[in-house]
Amino acid sequence: MITHTPQVPSSASVSKLMLHVGYALIPGTAAYVWLFGIGVLIQILLACITAVVTEGIILALRKRPVTQTLADGSALLTAVLLALAISPIAPWWIIVLGTAFAIIFGKQLYGGIGYNPFNPAMLGYVMLLISFPLEMTRWPAAFSLLEQTPTLQTSFDVIFNAGLGVDTVSGATPLDAIKTQLAQGVDISATLISPSYGELFGSLAGVGWEVVSLGFLLGGIYLLLTGRIAWQIPAAMLATLGVLSSIFYLIDSTQYISPLLHLFGGASMLGAFFIATDPVSAATTPRGRIYYGIGIGILTFVIRTWGGYPEGLAFAVLLMNMAAPTIDHYTRPVVFGQSRK
Amino acid sequence: MTTSLHQVYDFRGGLYLDEHKSISTSTPIEAALIPSILVLPLSQHIGAAAKPCVAVGDSVLKGQLIATADGRVSAPVHASSSGEVIAIEKRHVPHPSQLKAECIIIKTDGRDTVIEQEQTGLSNYHSLRSDELRQRIHDAGIVGLGGAGFPSHIKLKPGGHHVETLILNAAECEPYITCDDMLMREHAPAIINGLRIMQQALHAKHCMIGIEDNKIEAFTALQEAIGNDTDIDIVRVPTRYPAGGERQLIYSLTGKEAPSQGRPLEIGIVCHNVGTALAVNDAITKAEPLVSRVVTLTGSGIPQPRNIHVLLGTPVDDLLKHCHADSDDIGRIMIGGPMMGFVLDSTTAPVTKTTNCVLVTHKRDIQKPETSLPCIRCGDCADVCPVNLLPQQLYWYARSQEFDHVQDYNLFDCIECGCCDVVCPSRIPLVQYFRFAKTTIWQQERDKEKSDKARERHELRLERLEREKREKRERHNRKKAALKKEPDQKDDPKKAAILAAMKRVKEKKSTESVTPGNTDDLSSEQQSKIDAADARRAKNKKDKNGA
Numbered sequence: 001m002i003t004h005t006p007q008v009p010s011s012a013s014v015s016k017l018m019l020h021v022g023y024a025l026i027p028g029t030a031a032y033v034w035l036f037g038i039g040v041l042i043q044i045l046l047a048c049i050t051a052v053v054t055e056g057i058i059l060a061l062r063k064r065p066v067t068q069t070l071a072d073g074s075a076l077l078t079a080v081l082l083a084l085a086i087s088p089i090a091p092w093w094i095i096v097l098g099t100a101f102a103i104i105f106g107k108q109l110y111g112g113i114g115y116n117p118f119n120p121a122m123l124g125y126v127m128l129l130i131s132f133p134l135e136m137t138r139w140p141a142a143f144s145l146l147e148q149t150p151t152l153q154t155s156f157d158v159i160f161n162a163g164l165g166v167d168t169v170s171g172a173t174p175l176d177a178i179k180t181q182l183a184q185g186v187d188i189s190a191t192l193i194s195p196s197y198g199e200l201f202g203s204l205a206g207v208g209w210e211v212v213s214l215g216f217l218l219g220g221i222y223l224l225l226t227g228r229i230a231w232q233i234p235a236a237m238l239a240t241l242g243v244l245s246s247i248f249y250l251i252d253s254t255q256y257i258s259p260l261l262h263l264f265g266g267a268s269m270l271g272a273f274f275i276a277t278d279p280v281s282a283a284t285t286p287r288g289r290i291y292y293g294i295g296i297g298i299l300t301f302v303i304r305t306w307g308g309y310p311e312g313l314a315f316a317v318l319l320m321n322m323a324a325p326t327i328d329h330y331t332r333p334v335v336f337g338q339s340r341k
Numbered sequence: 342m343t344t345s346l347h348q349v350y351d352f353r354g355g356l357y358l359d360e361h362k363s364i365s366t367s368t369p370i371e372a373a374l375i376p377s378i379l380v381l382p383l384s385q386h387i388g389a390a391a392k393p394c395v396a397v398g399d400s401v402l403k404g405q406l407i408a409t410a411d412g413r414v415s416a417p418v419h420a421s422s423s424g425e426v427i428a429i430e431k432r433h434v435p436h437p438s439q440l441k442a443e444c445i446i447i448k449t450d451g452r453d454t455v456i457e458q459e460q461t462g463l464s465n466y467h468s469l470r471s472d473e474l475r476q477r478i479h480d481a482g483i484v485g486l487g488g489a490g491f492p493s494h495i496k497l498k499p500g501g502h503h504v505e506t507l508i509l510n511a512a513e514c515e516p517y518i519t520c521d522d523m524l525m526r527e528h529a530p531a532i533i534n535g536l537r538i539m540q541q542a543l544h545a546k547h548c549m550i551g552i553e554d555n556k557i558e559a560f561t562a563l564q565e566a567i568g569n570d571t572d573i574d575i576v577r578v579p580t581r582y583p584a585g586g587e588r589q590l591i592y593s594l595t596g597k598e599a600p601s602q603g604r605p606l607e608i609g610i611v612c613h614n615v616g617t618a619l620a621v622n623d624a625i626t627k628a629e630p631l632v633s634r635v636v637t638l639t640g641s642g643i644p645q646p647r648n649i650h651v652l653l654g655t656p657v658d659d660l661l662k663h664c665h666a667d668s669d670d671i672g673r674i675m676i677g678g679p680m681m682g683f684v685l686d687s688t689t690a691p692v693t694k695t696t697n698c699v700l701v702t703h704k705r706d707i708q709k710p711e712t713s714l715p716c717i718r719c720g721d722c723a724d725v726c727p728v729n730l731l732p733q734q735l736y737w738y739a740r741s742q743e744f745d746h747v748q749d750y751n752l753f754d755c756i757e758c759g760c761c762d763v764v765c766p767s768r769i770p771l772v773q774y775f776r777f778a779k780t781t782i783w784q785q786e787r788d789k790e791k792s793d794k795a796r797e798r799h800e801l802r803l804e805r806l807e808r809e810k811r812e813k814r815e816r817h818n819r820k821k822a823a824l825k826k827e828p829d830q831k832d833d834p835k836k837a838a839i840l841a842a843m844k845r846v847k848e849k850k851s852t853e854s855v856t857p858g859n860t861d862d863l864s865s866e867q868q869s870k871i872d873a874a875d876a877r878r879a880k881n882k883k884d885k886n887g888a
Contacts, residue, residue, distance in 0.1 A: 004684075004770050004772070004773040005675070005677075005679065005680060005681060005682055005683060005684075005759055005772070006679055006680040006681070006759030006762050006763055006772070007673075007675070007679045007702075008358060008359070008516065008679050008680065008763055009708065010762075010763050010764070010765075010768070012721070012763075012764050012765060012766040012768075013766050013768070014714050014717060014766045014767055016766070017717075017719065017766050068712075072714060074717075111715075112715065113714070113715055113717060114714070114715030114716050114717050114718070114767075115715065230720060279717050279718045279719040279720065280717050280718055282718075284718045284720050284723070284731065284733055284734070285720075285723070285731060286720075286723070289720075328734070332731065332734075332750065333723075333729045333730075333731070334729065335601055335728055335729050335730060335751045335754045336353065336588065336592075336598060336601065336727065336728040336729050336754070337588060337598045337599055337600050337601035337602075337603070337728070337754065338600075338601040338751075338754075339598060
């Protein structure tokens with residue numbers, strides 16, 4: 001018998017929240033599949049199976065309720081986000097390894113949902129990036145850039161058959177191309193019109209990638225409007241990234257990529273709305289979330305611009321995860337009735 | 342009168358809840374029933390319990406004083422019907438702790454004979470001074486009827502502060518409860534008169550009434566009662582829980598934040614409930630003490646939800662029977678609303694001054710308790726917190742019993758409104774954790790105080806023992822010395838004679854002085870040396886004699 005109050009029916013639940021985040025991923029994912037192939041779905045499927053099996057085993061070992069905990073959907077969400085973050089043409093063991101690592105070391109060893117200090121998906125991603133740089137940096141080209149659309153067989157072969165035919169589907173990503181060219185002394189304006197790379201760039205950012213980003217933006221807006229994520233983090237992060245990149249772009253557009261490319265080129269939209277907003281590992285105070293978003297924006301820009309990797313979002317998120325408790329401590333809101341003191 | 346144009350400030354947080362109010366407002370307030378037994382707790386208010394002034398076997402009349410206030414923060418208790426005092430003992434009372442408390446039990450005679458009060462009612466209260474008004478309100482046993490039960494005479498004392506605004510809290514924001522709504526519909530003029538009396542007691546410059554915008558009939562009735570008076574503003578506030586929280590209402594009406602851990606009086610504002618205003622009116626104009634109140638009997642377990650005048654002390658059982666509530670169907674009984682009320686275990690517990698609602702839920706509507714999941718720090722709780730706390734952080738520290746941190750995060754500003762609980766996706770009973778943390782901290786403070794006192798007492802005891810020992814020793818020594826001396830002188834004249842002779846010789850010796858020679862032509866240095874030697878000699882002699 002319940003003896004405490006309040007006692008009013010409530011419909012809020014964690015699994016519902018996770019489910020809606022999942023819904024919000026549909027537009028971006030659909031565009032991704034449409035433009036880059038079925039490999040995206042295969043990766044998601046592999047990740048989900050791995051996540052459920054791994055979390056199930058660990059929960060059983062920890063003597064925790066298995067089905068009830070799995071039903072909260074958080075493991076599946078981690079799996080989907082990681083699958084979307086890695087290359088759709090990566091071999092199967094990459095995503096299996098990464099997901100298992102994310103679930104075991106990123107989440108369950110800390111005590112499961114609610115207790116992980118780091119974003120599990122990003123932890124898995126960074127582990128993979130550091131351990132398997134070759135597989136992690138080989139990306140597909142958009143179908144429109146390929147001479148012929150790969151068959152289903154090719155997609156399966158690339159993932160399950162030791163990367164057979166991977167060269168027919170892969171291509172440089174826009175951020176990668178610019179970075180490589182800059183390293184060779186070719187400035188950005190030249191890269192944008194060069195015969196080998198020019199075709200990579202669309203009207204906003206990379207061909208194909210820009211549509212995927214718009215899809216994730218759409219889903220993100222849905223989450224914002226339904227109040228399922230805090231607006232402060234994506235707003236602060238994207239604004240910071242936009243402002244910083246604009247400043248440098250205005251200073252020297254031959255050395256610094258355009259704000260549009262920053263916002264719609266890499267993982268910015270997916271990161272801003274779906275990864276940085278993971279509440280468990282993010283800052284939790286309203287003001288703290290703004291600082292947290294700004295921090296991710298700055299770090300992403302810095303790593304992309306001056307770091308060794310073309311994409312810096314995962315590192316930025318993990319670094320800010322570490323800062324979150326401190327940010328929370330110093331950004332406590334003023335309690336009602338204390339402002340006059 | 343200014344009404345619709347008044348600005349309403351938007352308090353932060355809060356929730357739009359299902360109201361469930363219309364189910365209990367379709368019929369007028371029912372007249373009181375007289376139960377066979379009245380159970381009148383001595384503590385129906387915040388502060389010291391009242392002291393009984395009747396004995397078992399005494400006959401009492403309705404309105405007769407049966408327990409007097411004990412100290413300043415206390416309130417007297419009156420018999421709510423005529424009959425005989427059959428016991429003064431511990432009984433179940435409506436309290437979250439479910440503990441028993443001291444009550445006066447009256448077996449009613451059914452005649453409901455009213456005692457003749459010493460004072461008569463005054464239609465012209467203006468002739469009374471503020472302190473006389475307060476005294477009468479105190480003597481009538483009036484406490485805050487909104488639920489807190491703070492003795493009203495204290496809240497009607499400006500105590501050096503200048504009261505700018507007296508606010509009448511007519512918001513009644515909790516779901517299900519409609520007793521204030523019905524009172525306003527039916528007794529608006531008396532409520533406004535009560536407000537005027539309170540205004541005079543406080544010397545308040547003007548009055549405001551805050552009423553939720555869902556109470557249209559009550560609003561109209563109050564408007565009519567106010568008439569053309571210009572110093573009472575009636576303001577409709579949005580129906581958003583907890584609009585009727587004292588601080589929230591003050592903010593909504595004035596835009597001022599009552600200081601945290603302080604009283605609204607410090608910013609020149611006093612807030613009273615409509616039920617209290619009516620009780621004040623009855624106490625002053627009719628000289629009637631507080632012996633009944635309106636209670637909302639509602640919920641899915643009550644066949645016909647309604648409001649009813651209830652004699653204080655009427656057991657909840659009698660009310661349920663009166664409403665034909667089938668005890669087999671009852672899943673849960675709560676006192677107060679679903680957000681801030683508490684579950685009642687024993688239906689023998691009576692209605693008290695602060696019982697505004699008996700919420701009975703049918704057993705088919707009882708939800709199975711859900712297991713809570715870990716907090717995911719989504720922050721929804723912080724978004725709805727009307728006090729701007731961070732419940733997710735408070736929860737974290739309360740759970741790990743880090744009570745210093747809990748207080749750093751302003752636990753004691755929590756008003757336990759329950760909004761955070763309702764929105765929590767992990768279904769964590771947050772308020773329950775906060776209550777636990779509060780009571781534990783209070784307990785620790787009491788324990789510390791107790792142990793401090795105990796240590797102090799222990800130290801004092803040691804000191805006393807030491808002193809007694811010392812005194813005993815001294816006494817003993819003195820006695821011993823006295824025993825040595827006294828018998829010598831008294832019992833043995835010979836010895837006494839010898840002693841006396843020796844004494845004489847000694848005295849003679851000490852007075853005898855050697856005539857100093859060779860004292861001519863002394864330098865001042867030599868002279869001073871001689872003086873010092875003389876002084877030493879004299880001192881030695883004295884010491885020797887004295888020993």
